[in-house]
Amino acid sequence: MIEMSEVYKTYPNGVLAINGIDIVIHPGEFVYVVGPSGAGKSTFIKMMYREEKPSSGKIVINGIDLSTLKESKVPMLRRSIGVVFQDFKLLPKLTVFENVAFALEVIGESPRNIRKRVLDVLDLVQLKHKARFFPDELSGGEQQRVSIARSIVNNPAVMIADEPTGNLDPDTSWEIMHLFEEINNRGTTVVMATHNKEIVNTLKKRVIAVEDGKIVRDEARGEYGLYD
Ligand SMILES: Nc1ncnc2c1ncn2[C@@H]1O[C@H](COP(=O)(O)OP(=O)(O)OP(=O)(O)O)[C@@H](O)[C@H]1O
Numbered sequence: 001m002i003e004m005s006e007v008y009k010t011y012p013n014g015v016l017a018i019n020g021i022d023i024v025i026h027p028g029e030f031v032y033v034v035g036p037s038g039a040g041k042s043t044f045i046k047m048m049y050r051e052e053k054p055s056s057g058k059i060v061i062n063g064i065d066l067s068t069l070k071e072s073k074v075p076m077l078r079r080s081i082g083v084v085f086q087d088f089k090l091l092p093k094l095t096v097f098e099n100v101a102f103a104l105e106v107i108g109e110s111p112r113n114i115r116k117r118v119l120d121v122l123d124l125v126q127l128k129h130k131a132r133f134f135p136d137e138l139s140g141g142e143q144q145r146v147s148i149a150r151s152i153v154n155n156p157a158v159m160i161a162d163e164p165t166g167n168l169d170p171d172t173s174w175e176i177m178h179l180f181e182e183i184n185n186r187g188t189t190v191v192m193a194t195h196n197k198e199i200v201n202t203l204k205k206r207v208i209a210v211e212d213g214k215i216v217r218d219e220a221r222g223e224y225g226l227y228d
């Protein structure tokens with residue numbers, strides 16, 4: 001569950017990026033965040049995993065109140081949220097297996113459990129056969145599948161993605177979307193900022209439209225709208 005009430009965010013340079021957002025996203029929902037460039041989509045999403053802090057207002061993620069959350073507890077929050085980026089953000093010197101295993105190693109899982117869990121999620125993204133490859137030996141779509149495997153290896157309640165198909169061709173983008181659907185069908189909440197009009201208008205989900213830091217539209221099975 002994601003809850004925001006009266007959330008505002010002004011960056012240190014004075015830019016008002018979020019101008020009063022109230023929202024509830026229930027467990028198991030699939031939500032697109034759309035809107036023009038500079039509208040505040042990434043800021044909205046970053047506040048969910050404490051990459052950015054709101055200037056005021058209340059944010060509760062999976063029962064964790066971020067306004068009172070100590071810095072030392074941020075890793076605990078991050079374990080309940082998987083994050084996927086446009087540019088994948090894989091560690092170049094680690095293999096596919098190691099990139100995915102990393103999140104489990106830091107929480108002290110046993111090597112045996114790590115191996116099982118990593119191979120399970122690599123199987124889900126159909127990359128088990130490339131477990132020993134390095135990121136630069138993979139296509140963009142494959143790299144994004146690794147980053148998706150990494151994001152869900154902890155079994156997070158929520159998966160957040162900021163333009164996950166932004167660097168991918170249309171066919172590969174659809175593959176990634178089918179993977180997101182499958183992850184959502186297994187019960188994970190998915191929140192995805194996107195400029196991909198075709199995907200939003202075809203694979204119908206809840207659409208939250210952000211403009212000038214405000215939610216201007218919130219529709220079940222909504223449309224992309226008139227943005228670029
Ligand atoms: N770290 C930052 N410091 C200062 N201003 C920022 C910072 N990050 C974003 N902004 C500003 O906040 C506003 C919202 O930016 P944000 O990145 O959230 O938009 P967006 O909707 O994700 O845009 P895009 O579709 O281009 O990714 C913009 O005016 C942007 O310039």
Ligand SMILES: [Mg+2]
Nearest residue numbers: 041042043162
């Ligand atoms: Mg953005």
